[in-house]
Amino acid sequence: xxxxxxxxxxxxxxxxxxxxxxxxxxxxxxxxxxxxxxxxxxxxxxxxxxxxxxxxxxxxxxxxxxxxxxxxxxxxxxxxxxxxxxxxxxxxxxxxxxxxxxxxxxxxxxxxxxxxxxxxxxxxxxxxxxxxxxxxxxxxxxxxxxxxxxxxxxxxxxxxxxxxxxxxxxxxxxxxxxxxxxxxxxxxxxxxxxxxxxxxxxxxxxxxxxxxxxxxxxxxxxxxxxxxxxxxxxxxxxxxxxxxxxxxxxxxxxxxxxxxxxxxxxxxxxxxxxxxxxxxxxxxxxxxxxxxxxxxxxxxxxxxxxxxxxxxxxxxxxxxxxxxxxxxxxxxxxxxxxxxxxxxxxxxxxxxxxxxxxxxxxxxxxxxxxxxxxxxxxxxxxxxxxxxxxxxxxxxxxxxxxx
Amino acid sequence: xxxxxxxxxxxxxxxxxxxxxxxxxxxxxxxxxxxxxxxxxxxxxxxxxxxxxxxxxxxxxxxxxxxxxxxxxxxxxxxxxxxxxxxxxxxxxxxxxxxxxxxxx
Numbered sequence: 001x002x003x004x005x006x007x008x009x010x011x012x013x014x015x016x017x018x019x020x021x022x023x024x025x026x027x028x029x030x031x032x033x034x035x036x037x038x039x040x041x042x043x044x045x046x047x048x049x050x051x052x053x054x055x056x057x058x059x060x061x062x063x064x065x066x067x068x069x070x071x072x073x074x075x076x077x078x079x080x081x082x083x084x085x086x087x088x089x090x091x092x093x094x095x096x097x098x099x100x101x102x103x104x105x106x107x108x109x110x111x112x113x114x115x116x117x118x119x120x121x122x123x124x125x126x127x128x129x130x131x132x133x134x135x136x137x138x139x140x141x142x143x144x145x146x147x148x149x150x151x152x153x154x155x156x157x158x159x160x161x162x163x164x165x166x167x168x169x170x171x172x173x174x175x176x177x178x179x180x181x182x183x184x185x186x187x188x189x190x191x192x193x194x195x196x197x198x199x200x201x202x203x204x205x206x207x208x209x210x211x212x213x214x215x216x217x218x219x220x221x222x223x224x225x226x227x228x229x230x231x232x233x234x235x236x237x238x239x240x241x242x243x244x245x246x247x248x249x250x251x252x253x254x255x256x257x258x259x260x261x262x263x264x265x266x267x268x269x270x271x272x273x274x275x276x277x278x279x280x281x282x283x284x285x286x287x288x289x290x291x292x293x294x295x296x297x298x299x300x301x302x303x304x305x306x307x308x309x310x311x312x313x314x315x316x317x318x319x320x321x322x323x324x325x326x327x328x329x330x331x332x333x334x335x336x337x338x339x340x341x342x343x344x345x346x347x348x349x350x351x352x353x354x355x356x357x358x359x360x361x362x363x364x365x366x367x368x369x370x371x372x373x374x375x376x377x378x379x380x381x382x383x384x385x386x387x388x389x390x391x392x393x394x395x396x397x398x399x400x401x402x403x
Numbered sequence: 404x405x406x407x408x409x410x411x412x413x414x415x416x417x418x419x420x421x422x423x424x425x426x427x428x429x430x431x432x433x434x435x436x437x438x439x440x441x442x443x444x445x446x447x448x449x450x451x452x453x454x455x456x457x458x459x460x461x462x463x464x465x466x467x468x469x470x471x472x473x474x475x476x477x478x479x480x481x482x483x484x485x486x487x488x489x490x491x492x493x494x495x496x497x498x499x500x501x502x503x504x505x506x507x508x
Contacts, residue, residue, distance in 0.1 A: 159424065159451030159452060159453070160451040163416060192494050192495065193471070193493075197470070219494060219495070222495055223495060227495075228492070228495040228496075235486075235487055237449075237451050238425075238449060238450075238451035238453065238486070240453070240473065240485065240486050240487055240490045240492075241472050241473040241490060241492035241493075241494075242492050242494055243470070243471065243472040243473055243493065244467060244472035244473070247467060247470050331450070331451065332450075350414075350426045350450065351426075352406075352411075352426075
């Protein structure tokens with residue numbers, strides 16, 4: 001897969017034309033009350049491609065509806081089992097119809113109708129068992145770099161993140177974009193202080209204005225919350241201000257022009273670099289924009305990301321349901337301590353043993369390894385974290401995707 | 404990227420920066436040559452942290468990667484550790500834990 005025409009790697013073809021690099025069944029609970037039953041079903045299939053996702057709330061939310069639809073029809077997903085208690089607000093009928101419309105196997109177990117916990121677990125296990133065999137029938141087709149969507153996020157950042165791992169991801173992003181892939185960076189709350197620098201990279205002036213106003217929205221939102229996107233560990237690691245953290249986060253985007261602004265669930269229409277606006281629209285509701293790193297990862301995956309590039313300095317261990325996470329460790333001391341969790345040691349840059357370009361190429365190659373079927377560290381350790389909470393968004397305007 | 408001073412422990416990221424990044428732990432008693440002057444470090448500074456590349460006056464903007472990351476709250480001599488005690492955001496305050504693990508602004 002050294003060029004966009006190379007076809008040595010095979011993806012899973014879905015009915016919308018997108019291709020997956022994984023072929024998993026998701027078991028999705030539609031309210032916290034169905035979480036235990038869903039988890040019991042998934043835990044029975046440990047080591048097999050069966051992932052747990054869900055939404056805990058009992059009240060309706062358009063954002064959560066859309067996120068669940070996009071996740072359940074993600075190209076890495078081959079079948080969906082929905083777990084409903086029976087009385088929650090989540091529209092299980094519409095979600096099941098959307099999934100069925102894509103040709104994927106889907107079934108809904110309503111715990112109140114099925115006769116309680118044990119009967120629901122048994123019914124779910126039987127359905128998953130049968131569906132795992134059906135996954136074999138999904139057509140395998142060549143997949144090229146220009147069909148990939150790659151997202152990036154940073155977590156457990158320290159001051160090394162912004163000088164080693166994040167610039168190296170930026171270099172990998174540039175290589176991916178050059179070969180036609182779509183790449184997504186996010187967390188507008190971590191662009192504060194850089195709004196003008198970033199806007200200047202937009203492919204049109206109107207998009208530049210949209211990018212700038214998304215950061216201003218984030219600054220306003222976080223101000224209302226009384227707290228920037230900044231954790232105590234960031235300060236211990238040498239970061240002092242949100243602007244300083246922003247510079248580090250921002251350089252994950254590389255040097256490509258910015259082709260568009262997405263909101264959670266919007267799939268990039270073609271290759272290029274995109275900013276994902278993760279901060280809710282309207283008045284401040286439902287608390288912090290993203291309560292932790294996995295909430296951001298779930299949004300990147302809802303935008304179609306096949307792979308997530310996760311940079312960390314302090315040492316995060318998380319992975320994700322649905323799409324594999326590559327862990328890029330910025331701090332050489334952290335890498336020495338936690339190497340089993342880390343796919344790439346960007347700390348070599350600080351020890352002057354490798355250049356940013358060298359590590360960028362290593363990350364790019366690691367993406368291709370994952371496409372070819374090898375597992376990332378977090379995948380092989382069984383990490384499948386998932387978080388989805390309440391939010392509200394207006395749809396993106398016409399200036400956000402100029403072509 | 405190139406190291407600055409004699410010790411190879413400090414990295415200059417951008418030519419306009421007035422801070423340097425610690426890439427190997429600094430120990431008390433370490434010496435370095437910064438802005439044409441010998442500096443003796445009096446405390447540990449961990450990797451990833453910043454020290455002043457030159458004397459910085461109170462209220463000056465601090466530049467890292469060529470971009471302002473806040474303003475100093477007091478004078479900082481060349482080689483001085485720059486962190487929460489002497490640098491503040493020009494946007495949103497930083498909340499963190501103090502030495503007794505109490506959440507403070």
